[in-house]
Amino acid sequence: MKKHKVLFVCTGNICRSPAADGILRHKLREKGLDAFVETDSVGTHRYHIGEPPTPTGLKLAAKRGYDYSDLRARQLSARDFETFDMILAMDFAHREIIHEKCPPEYQSKIKMFLDYSQLDTKEVQDPYYGGPQDYEDMLDVIETGVSHLVKHLETQINDIKTGTSSE
Template identity: 35%
Template sequence: MTAKHSVLFVCLGNICRSTMAEGVFEHLVKERGLQDQWVIDSAGTGDWHVGYPPDERTMKVLKKHGIHGYKHKGRLITQADFTTFEYIFGMDHENISDITELAPANSTAKVALLGEFDPQKELIIEDPYFTVSRNKNAFNEVYDQCLRCCAAFLDTVSGK
């Protein structure tokens, strides 16, 4: 069976929020036995971390929650992503603005904030890279929000 759906998670540097969401979503899809129905990836709008693995704090939180074996190398969002992926999710309004600016005229992707699926109505997924200095629990909070949003999104697409 070929993939039926595709999703790209996007944040600023592609090492914290978007990779957290990608790892969480991959895990949920595997738990539900739907991995053959999805193409899942993440990207950034800035090039600082291209080629680098996710932030070690992201990986630590994923592992703490039983998500092992997740691998990714940072990359930039490309114009091809707008026709390759059915859904492109940004984490905050700046991401959405950057994504919208990059979108070619032939874009077929649905662009939205991942937080639109948050049952707790937290629309913005704050960047833990910059907030961890004042909130030591920032990466765990991003995980919790990504889990809520990704599960709700998957339920919506799956018709649950």
């Protein structure tokens, strides 16, 4: 069975997108769905290529049971548009940058990460220049967003298994 491939995108790939990637991986493992979904995260800019996620983000995520310390920042590449089924932006500025770089045939893959949630906001705020509470707020929003994304992915996986996929 083909894996469903999800890519999270933020600015430097050290705060929001790796947190979403790590939390999604964790939630998929808990539900036994990790064999059906591949995840990754990237930045729109090359500010932190090769660096791990921020220490504050990792520490606070670990307190919630998440470990994504294995991730290293990389920048969005042309190959990502072909490789991934879902390219999820953390904020509207990221979505615009992704659309500008994306070939026309892959534009439909680009969505806002929080499009799948029932939150009032569609953007995950950047905690980079803030303090621990900003990271906690980010993690709260991402946990909620990931929970809704997992429900969406479960439907996609079940549709693929039964041959009724709409994507």
